[in-house]
Amino acid sequence: MGKVILTENLCKYFKKVKAVDSISISIGKGEIYGFLGLNGAGKTTTIRMLLGMIRPTSGSAYLNGKRVSAGNPELWENIGNLVEIPYSYPDLTVYENLDIIRRLRSIKNTNEVNKIITKLGLDPYRNIIAKNLSLGNAQRLGLAKALIHNPQILILDEPANGLDPAGIVEIREMLQDLAINKGVTIFISSHILGEIARFATRIGIIHEGKLILESGVSEMEKLRKKSLHIRTQNPDATKVLLENKGFNPLMSVGGSLEIHDTEALMNPEKIAVTLVNSGFPPVMLVVEEEDLESFFLRVISMNGGIT
Amino acid sequence: MKGIYAALSTEILKTRKSKMLWISMLLFIFIGLMIGILMLISKHPEIAGKSVVINTKASLIGKADWPTYLNLLIQMVLTIGLIGSGIVTIWVFGREYTDRVVKDLLALPVSRIVFVLSKFIIIVIWSIVLLLLLFATAIFAGLLVNLDGWSPALIRSYIILYFVSAFLTVLLCSPVALITCFSRGYLLPVAFVFLTLIMTQFVYAAIPSIITYFPWAIPALFSGVAGSDMPHPGIISYSVLIITSGAGFLGTAAWWRYADQR
Numbered sequence: 001m002g003k004v005i006l007t008e009n010l011c012k013y014f015k016k017v018k019a020v021d022s023i024s025i026s027i028g029k030g031e032i033y034g035f036l037g038l039n040g041a042g043k044t045t046t047i048r049m050l051l052g053m054i055r056p057t058s059g060s061a062y063l064n065g066k067r068v069s070a071g072n073p074e075l076w077e078n079i080g081n082l083v084e085i086p087y088s089y090p091d092l093t094v095y096e097n098l099d100i101i102r103r104l105r106s107i108k109n110t111n112e113v114n115k116i117i118t119k120l121g122l123d124p125y126r127n128i129i130a131k132n133l134s135l136g137n138a139q140r141l142g143l144a145k146a147l148i149h150n151p152q153i154l155i156l157d158e159p160a161n162g163l164d165p166a167g168i169v170e171i172r173e174m175l176q177d178l179a180i181n182k183g184v185t186i187f188i189s190s191h192i193l194g195e196i197a198r199f200a201t202r203i204g205i206i207h208e209g210k211l212i213l214e215s216g217v218s219e220m221e222k223l224r225k226k227s228l229h230i231r232t233q234n235p236d237a238t239k240v241l242l243e244n245k246g247f248n249p250l251m252s253v254g255g256s257l258e259i260h261d262t263e264a265l266m267n268p269e270k271i272a273v274t275l276v277n278s279g280f281p282p283v284m285l286v287v288e289e290e291d292l293e294s295f296f297l298r299v300i301s302m303n304g305g306i307t
Numbered sequence: 308m309k310g311i312y313a314a315l316s317t318e319i320l321k322t323r324k325s326k327m328l329w330i331s332m333l334l335f336i337f338i339g340l341m342i343g344i345l346m347l348i349s350k351h352p353e354i355a356g357k358s359v360v361i362n363t364k365a366s367l368i369g370k371a372d373w374p375t376y377l378n379l380l381i382q383m384v385l386t387i388g389l390i391g392s393g394i395v396t397i398w399v400f401g402r403e404y405t406d407r408v409v410k411d412l413l414a415l416p417v418s419r420i421v422f423v424l425s426k427f428i429i430i431v432i433w434s435i436v437l438l439l440l441l442f443a444t445a446i447f448a449g450l451l452v453n454l455d456g457w458s459p460a461l462i463r464s465y466i467i468l469y470f471v472s473a474f475l476t477v478l479l480c481s482p483v484a485l486i487t488c489f490s491r492g493y494l495l496p497v498a499f500v501f502l503t504l505i506m507t508q509f510v511y512a513a514i515p516s517i518i519t520y521f522p523w524a525i526p527a528l529f530s531g532v533a534g535s536d537m538p539h540p541g542i543i544s545y546s547v548l549i550i551t552s553g554a555g556f557l558g559t560a561a562w563w564r565y566a567d568q569r
Contacts, residue, residue: 054567
């Protein structure tokens with residue numbers, strides 16, 4: 001199956017600064033690709049290259065098999081986008097701002113504006129001028145502009161910015177529905193792995209312009225570190241006992257012991273039996289998975305750290 | 308030109324809804340009335356009383372009759388026209404950058420050159436409307452002041468002179484657009500507009516031999532207000548003006564098409 005979004009060794013240098021360094025990504029139809037990175041990692045520059053807003057220093061990008069170029073306006077007929085903070089014409093109302101996009105997208109039916117206003121929950125703000133909108137509603141207006149023409153590809157730069165928790169869930173569900181039921185391909189950037197991992201099918205992590213990790217969300221589970229946490233009435237003696245059994249327990253600040261040995265992680269019940277038989281029955285014994293943000297920061301620190 | 312109608316209709320909507328349109332129209336009506344008031348004072352110096360400044364300004368005008376008044380109006384269209392169309396250009400292009408909405412226009416199924424063209428169409432229409440308002444208000448004020456020397460033939464000849472001068476002046480808005488897009492803001496193009504005014508005066512005073520080739524001086528040379536001793540612009544002069552205008556337009560279009568839109 002042809003790739004819907006494809007980049008080949010995409011590079012962008014701003015003078016001597018390598019903002020994006022040889023990014024190659026390929027995304028199939030209906031995928032939700034989470035593009036993760038810290039601020040300044042190169043996410044927005046990549047997105048702007050995907051949208052023909054800036055020209056790559058080298059490499060190329062393709063959407064639906066067509067090479068991205070500023071001179072090919074037909075390319076954008078089936079693509080919706082939201083880049084950085086969505087600004088709109090401040091003196092125009094929500095309706096008027098969307099009507100501008102409707103006209104420029106040659107959508108004949110003016111009712112499409114009303115439909116998208118309702119879909120994004122902007123009905124109460126329909127006649128409010130954009131400069132008086134809250135950040136969350138400005139973001140919804142930006143998403144409405146991206147979605148008004150029912151695009152087959154969505155390229156969204158941190159769409160959760162400014163949304164409240166209920167709004168984040170709502171938008172997430174809307175995007176999931178588009179991908180699963182309408183086959184829309186979504187490229188979405190974020191700096192919060194925990195948020196993006198909830199609905200992306202694949203994750204790419206960009207750091208200092210380089211794609212340092214790419215993985216399916218289920219495979220990513222395997223990459224996350226696991227550890228066994230044990231608490232007993234006598235942690236010091238328990239530590240000695242476990243060391244004698246060949247494990248490498250670490251004492252944590254809260255007084256619990258942390259073991260990373262694979263055998264312990266695979267068979268925590270055997271550890272429990274050992275502890276009980278040795279007179280140190282555990283009051284807590286749990287296998288914990290590294291949380292997503294720790295995983296994200298660990299991956300980044302393994303690739304040059306946070307500069 | 309696919310999308311030109313859509314682009315133009317959205318430009319009209321944006322212009323119609325902006326305060327700038329109404330402020331600029333009021334300002335040009337005000338300027339028209341002020342010229343009339345100045346003529347009234349020139350005719351009746353006792354109105355200004357002891358105000359030395361106003362009396363001095365009014366006395367500079369000379370005779371309070373229609374030919375003097377219309378000449379003053381031509382001078383106004385050359386300077387106010389250049390500043391007015393310059394500000395309109397800066398607003399039409401610059402707001403896309405200062406409101407940070409330009410990125411919304413870049414990934415749409417409408418060619419970027421169409422956006423540039425529709426913006427220039429709006430700028431020309433808007434500028435001409437302002438200069439029409441200035442002319443109409445000034446004529447109305449002149450009639451109220453009851454100046455001497457009115458004749459329909461005189462008005463007719465000045466109407467042509469006024470609007471051709473206005474059109475030639477408005478043609479020079481395109482380099483301002485290029486500088487606005489290049490600087491992504493208002494300050495540099497405003498400085499450029501005033502620099503062109505100063506440079507015109509400088510060329511006029513210091514190197515008059517090249518004045519027929521200096522684009523910003525050509526509308527004044529055409530109008531004849533620069534003085535009877537000044538050369539009349541020839542085909543080369545008009546070519547220089549058209550090339551400058553064309554270069555500004557093509558430069559702006561190329562900027563939208565090829566420059567990185569960050």
